[in-house]
Amino acid sequence: MAxxxxxxxxxxxxxxxxxEEIWKESHMxxxxxxxxxxxxxxxxxxxxxxxxxxxxxxxxxxxxELSKINSNLQAYQSQSAVLSQVPLIPMAFxxxxxxxxxxxxxxxxxxxxxxxxxxxYAAIQEFQDLRDSIVAVSKNSEGLFLLCNYxxxxxxxxxxxxxxxxxxxxxxxxxxxISGTLAAQQSAxxxxxxxxxxxxxxxxQIAAQQxxxxxxxxxxxxxxxxxxxxxxxxxxxxxxxSPTKDMSVEMLNMFGDLMKLIPQAQSHELSIWEAExxxxxxxxxxxxxxxxxxxxxxxxxxxxxxxxxDEPSMKGYLPACWVAIIKIxxxxxxxxxxxxxxxxxxxxxxxxxxxxxISESVRTEMHFMYTDTNKELFSxxxxxxxxxxxxxLDSACIQSEYAVKYDRLCKDLEPLKPLHQLLTETNxxxxxxxxxxxxxxxxxxxxxxxxxxxVDLNPPPPDFSTVRTRDGFKALGPLPSxxxxxxxxxxxxxxxxxxxxxxxxxxxxxxxxxxxxxEDTGPAKASGLHKNDWLLSVNGQDTRYMSHAEVVTLVKSCxxxxxxxxxxPTISVVPKTA
Numbered sequence: 001m002a003x004x005x006x007x008x009x010x011x012x013x014x015x016x017x018x019x020e021e022i023w024k025e026s027h028m029x030x031x032x033x034x035x036x037x038x039x040x041x042x043x044x045x046x047x048x049x050x051x052x053x054x055x056x057x058x059x060x061x062x063x064x065e066l067s068k069i070n071s072n073l074q075a076y077q078s079q080s081a082v083l084s085q086v087p088l089i090p091m092a093f094x095x096x097x098x099x100x101x102x103x104x105x106x107x108x109x110x111x112x113x114x115x116x117x118x119x120x121y122a123a124i125q126e127f128q129d130l131r132d133s134i135v136a137v138s139k140n141s142e143g144l145f146l147l148c149n150y151x152x153x154x155x156x157x158x159x160x161x162x163x164x165x166x167x168x169x170x171x172x173x174x175x176x177x178i179s180g181t182l183a184a185q186q187s188a189x190x191x192x193x194x195x196x197x198x199x200x201x202x203x204x205q206i207a208a209q210q211x212x213x214x215x216x217x218x219x220x221x222x223x224x225x226x227x228x229x230x231x232x233x234x235x236x237x238x239x240x241x242s243p244t245k246d247m248s249v250e251m252l253n254m255f256g257d258l259m260k261l262i263p264q265a266q267s268h269e270l271s272i273w274e275a276e277x278x279x280x281x282x283x284x285x286x287x288x289x290x291x292x293x294x295x296x297x298x299x300x301x302x303x304x305x306x307x308x309x310d311e312p313s314m315k316g317y318l319p320a321c322w323v324a325i326i327k328i329x330x331x332x333x334x335x336x337x338x339x340x341x342x343x344x345x346x347x348x349x350x351x352x353x354x355x356x357x358i359s360e361s362v363r364t365e366m367h368f369m370y371t372d373t374n375k376e377l378f379s380x381x382x383x384x385x386x387x388x389x390x391x392x393l394d395s396a397c398i399q400s401e402y403a404v405k406y407d408r409l410c411k412d413l414e415p416l417k418p419l420h421q422l423l424t425e426t427n428x429x430x431x432x433x434x435x436x437x438x439x440x441x442x443x444x445x446x447x448x449x450x451x452x453x454x455v456d457l458n459p460p461p462p463d464f465s466t467v468r469t470r471d472g473f474k475a476l477g478p479l480p481s482x483x484x485x486x487x488x489x490x491x492x493x494x495x496x497x498x499x500x501x502x503x504x505x506x507x508x509x510x511x512x513x514x515x516x517x518x519e520d521t522g523p524a525k526a527s528g529l530h531k532n533d534w535l536l537s538v539n540g541q542d543t544r545y546m547s548h549a550e551v552v553t554l555v556k557s558c559x560x561x562x563x564x565x566x567x568x569p570t571i572s573v574v575p576k577t578a
Contacts, residue, residue, distance in 0.1 A: 013136070018066050019095045019175035019182070022059055026181065029055035066180045077208060086419045088208040088221070089322050091201040091228070092177040094194055094244075096135055101128050101161075104170050108161050113476045114490050114567075123472035127157055134195065139205050145467065147202065151195045152469040158188035160473050163484030176244045177201070178317055183244045193239040196462065197247055200231035229459035250313065285347050289365045292340035293453035295333045300452045302330035321412035325419075328403045332423060335399030337450050339430055341369070342392035346437075349385040371449045386442035393434040395447070400427035477544050478511040481534070488567045491536055494527045498560050505529060507555075510547045512536060515566075530568060537565040 032052035039045040077087050105124050106117035134150050137143035154162075161168055164186070172191040173184040185191075207224035211217040236249055282288075305326050309318060344366075348358065358366075363378060370377060376384045404423045407413055413420075476482050496503045504522015507513045512534045518524050535543055535551065539562055543551050555562065 018062050019180040020097075022062050022066075022175075022180040022182070025055045025059045025062070028052075029059065062180065066178070084418060085212055086422060087416065088204070088225075089325060090205040090208040093201050093205075094177045094197055095175045096194065097173040098135060099131055099170060099172060101131070101170060104168050105161050108166055108168060109476065112166060112484070112487070113482065114488075115476060119475040120473055123475070126472050127153060134198075137198075137202070139202060139209075141206075144199065144202055144206075147195055147199050148464050148467045149469065151192060151199070152464050152467055153472075154188060154192060154195070156469065156471050156479070157473070158192075159479055159483045159485075160476060161484060162188035162191075166484050174244065178319070181244065189239060193235055193247055196231050196235050196239075199462065200228040200235070203228035203231070226459045227462075230461045233459060234461050250308075250311075253308065283343075283347070285344055285362050286365050288340050288344045288347070289362075289369045290453070292337050292344065292450055293369060295340065296337040296450045297452035297454075299330055299332075299334035299337055302326060302333065306330050319412070320410060324406060324410035324413055328406050328419075328423070331399045331403040331406070332426065335396045335403065335426065335430065338392040338396035338399065339426075339433070341450055342389040342396065342433065344369075345385040345389040345392065349382050349389065352380045352382050352385065369451055371451045374446065374448050376443075376445050377448060381443070383441055383443040384445055386437070386440050387445040388447070390434075390437055390440075390442055391445065391447040393430065393437060396430040397427070397434055400430045403427070474545070481512060482544075487570045488534065489570060491565050491567045492528075493563060493565050494529060495561065495563050496523045496527055496529075499523050503555070503562065507535065507548060507551060510551075512544045513546070513548055513551045529564075529566060533566045533568050535564060535566055539563050 029052050032048050032055065036045050036048040036052065039048060077085075102121075102124055105120065109115050109117045109120055130146075130150050130153060133146050137146050162170060169186065171184045171186050172188075172194070173182055174190075174194040175182050177197070203224040207221040207228070210221040210224075212221050235247065236253065239247065308314065309323050309326060348362075351358070358378070358380060366377060377388070379385075400423070404427050407420060407423050471479065480486075499522055501519070501522065504519040504524040504526075505515050506517045508516035514535065515524070515529055515531055515533045518529050518531050537543055538551070538554050539558065541554065543554065546554070
């Protein structure tokens with residue numbers, strides 16, 4: 001695993017370097033084109049246009065290298081699984097540039113919160129370190145914790161600083177996970193979406209590392225893929241506008257469908273292929289009907305992904321290796337579905353040949369298996385069922401031969417020996433069974449479509465409740481009152497001397513408390529206090545995080561004079577009532 005982990009780290013580092021190079025060459029190309037439009041001298045213009053073409057060629061070369069990195073599926077497998085299982089398709093990681101918060105946050109602390117920036121220097125540095133740590137995370141649970149921790153901290157910090165109303169000027173730059181193109185926005189929402197994308201990607205990469213030849217490994221892979229789906233669904237519903245193609249609704253739909261298919265496919269492969277190696281397939285009619293329906297469901301799901309991959313907007317975007325595996329699995333499972341359906345009719349033919357009859361349970365399952373009610377399907381005519389078996393076997397052979405040929409055409413798949421072995425064995429199995437049926441008498445029948453099994457996945461939404469975070473910027477005051485969406489005046493200090501009826505005010509709420517009533521003839525009114533002013537401190541003691549009862553007790557403990565620090569909200573904000 002250490003060697004595999006090192007390989008993944010090297011690939012991620014190279015992916016980040018390529019993304020940076022693509023960004024630089026894109027700027028060079030853009031600048032050259034603009035300069036060419038301004039030049040009147042033909043020779044100079046041709047020279048600049050040549051520079052633009054050179055940058056264009058270099059970008060294409062870099063993107064080809066990036067595609068090759070994304071096609072290296074074996075780097076995400078454990079060493080024990082490389083030679084024994086077909087790899088999953090892990091989503092590529094988005095890479096990002098480092099961001100500096102110190103200057104912007106310090107300026108906002110002084111301008112908006114009216115506090116000394118020195119009071120939050122440590123908190124800024126802590127958040128800065130956390131953000132720097134997600135630039136390159138380990139591909140395991142520790143990496144997930146870092147991403148989730150930063151996401152939760154970002155929710156707090158965005159309420160403090162990263163609101164567009166504050167004109168913070170902090171730009172977040174992320175590179176497209178597939179093409180390496182750069183997009184930058186001064187938006188915390190964009191940053192959150194990119195982090196969630198990487199959480200989803202990391203779940204798929206962890207899933208790909210599992211040894212799925214065991215139930216524990218398969219369950220871990222399935223669990224992580226389910227979590228990846230939940231992240232993608234949440235992103236699709238929450239972040240509808242994306243400046244990069246990899247986070248567009250179209251791409252999230254494609255990735256979500258793809259990730260939903262893999263746990264189904266792998267669960268089926270484990271329950272059938274591993275069972276076949278250990279004890280052999282169940283050969284009763286009901287079990288075979290179930291196999292036909294399950295493999296049809298998997299193939300139909302892959303078909304839907306194939307249709308999306310073939311969309312003009314997707315052409316040339318996804319790595320050829322990904323597209324090949326998607327199309328191969330579509331054909332492979334479609335062929336398996338026909339193969340199992342053929343076995344059903346072969347068993348029924350044998351049953352009727354020996355004078356047996358179809359049971360009500362089998363008849364019911366047959367009704368669920370097929371989408372039509374062809375009367376020959378339920379007859380007890382041996383030749384009819386031989387005809388159905390031959391029809392399904394012909395379809396199975398066509399699909400398995402297509403999968404084998406497609407596998408041979410894609411050079412990126414050459415290292416995937418388990419895939420070649422699986423496709424070859426399946427094709428030989430279909431051809432052998434078809435040869436066995438070659439001389440059997442049969443009726444020409446109209447083939448029927450197999451009904452896919454109903455499979456319902458309920459991916460969980462992102463759950464960050466297990467990640468504990470704290471507000472490092474408490475020096476600014478309690479949320480939600482002291483936040484980017486609210487505003488207040490510069491704090492002022494007032495000294496009050498107790499009158500005949502006290503200090504002339506009453507308080508309400510908590511965190512902070514506010515003045516609910518200021519007597520017209522009392523000391524508070526005379527000193528310039530107003531209704532709804534926030535009480536920040538009493539005699540130098542910070543009251544912003546005190547409850548109503550605590551502040552009342554503190555005020556009552558003062559004898560004839562108190563010094564209070566107050567501020568006036570400039571928008572209608574009333575602190576939480578105690």
